[in-house]
Amino acid sequence: MKHIIILGDGMADWPVEALNGRTLLQQASTPYMDLLAQMGRNGRLCTVPDGFHPGSEVANMSVLGYDLPAVYEGRGPLEAASIGIELESGEMAMRCNLICIEGELLKNHSAGHITTAEADELMRYLQVHLGSDRVRFHTGVQYRHLLVIKGGDKRIDCTPPHDVPLKPYEPLLVKPLVPEAQATADVVNALIRQSQLLLANHPINLKRQAEGKDPANSIWPWSPGYRPQMPLFATTFPQVRRGAVISAVDLINGIGVYAGLRRISVEGATGLFDTNYENKVAAALEALKTDDFVYLHVEASDEAGHEGRVELKLRTIADLDRRVVGPIYEAVSRWEEPVAIAVLPDHPTPCELRTHTNEPVPFVIWYPGIEPDGVLTYNEFAAADGGYGLLKADEFIVEFMKE
Secondary structure (H helix, E strand, O other): OEEEEEEEOOEEOOOEHHHOOEOHHHHOOOHHHHHHHHHOEEEEEOOOOOOOOOOHHHHHHHHOOOOHHHHOOOHHHHHHHHOOOOOOOOEEEEEEEEEEEEOOEEEEOOOOOOOHHHHHHHHHHHHHHHOOOOEEEEEEEOOEEEEEEEOOOOOEEOOOHHHOOOEEOHHHOOEEOOHHHHHHHHHHHHHHHHHHHHHOOOHHHHHHHHOOOOOOOEEEEEEEEOOOOOOOHHHHOOOOOOEEEEOOOHHHHHHHHHHOOEEOOOOOOOOOOOOOHHHHHHHHHHHHHHOOEEEEEEOHHHHHHHOOOHHHHHHHHHHHHHHHHHHHHHHHOOOOOOEEEEEEOOOEOOOOOOOOOOOOEEEEEEOOOOOOOOOOOOOOOHHHHOOOEEEOOOHHHHHHHOO
């Protein structure tokens, strides 16, 4: 049996007063997810181990069954792997957002969803003016980039920018967790302040402002770490002779690199509501013809949640159902070789809060011949009555891969 996980990033949510106390998964049109819930088995999964921040890197690694206390090294090294940066011994990698500062406030974590072409020019500019033998800037995708510091000490307190929209940024600058990390904190904070001076009047930002767009007028490095020692996915599940990951997000592709899953790039994949769902589905179905496992990640709902836009998030959930879950189910249900499908978020991103939370997420598993558990719809509350109950650590992936 082959396996595909369809991961709707940040898709889970809280009850919304404007929706009469219903969550977005309860409110959205999801006939195919509901169908899988009816035909399959449901449950909830704790994707954030105790003591960990509910970041997407933590939650997605957890979905894949990784022992976070043993292998977690932060988001930075995963971003590095995705863009082909080999970290050397002693090098610390940090995710480096381009953000928008307005006055004293961190307006948004994405610089108004800056394009990769614009961001590449800014990152190259920063490398020329701030890069050195010790400090390197690398372009990623859209607002998500990479900072590498030789000899950096990862024992620093960094705030994820998507957690603090419209908050004063000065109190959120990097702080050392131990005295030995003070020098690293000073370096990072100096880079942030210097970037603001350099980017303020860059032609890219002047043009964006003239067009009514948010400028990318500061960097914001966070989630530091060194090269992780992650076992290959196939080491845990030998039946996966070949596997693939499909995502518009460098972080997820970086997890795939360390997991030994090949990266499939999809034209038109943006990580936003306008992503090319159809091309992602076509790539996933093509991969399933040759691969044993596919991890299909869709970012759109998470970004809508960070923006606090209920209607947009409802649309992204409906799009995932109609344009991804439905076509994949309709296709593989006719195949001679059976395919197991799992659908779940990695974490909630409540529109009310505009950042991630660590509540358990609903999941459904379906494959030909599975015994249904009586759940009729797919959402946070219905899943609590599912046959799998509440799973933790690697229990979900072990259950999913056992058939």
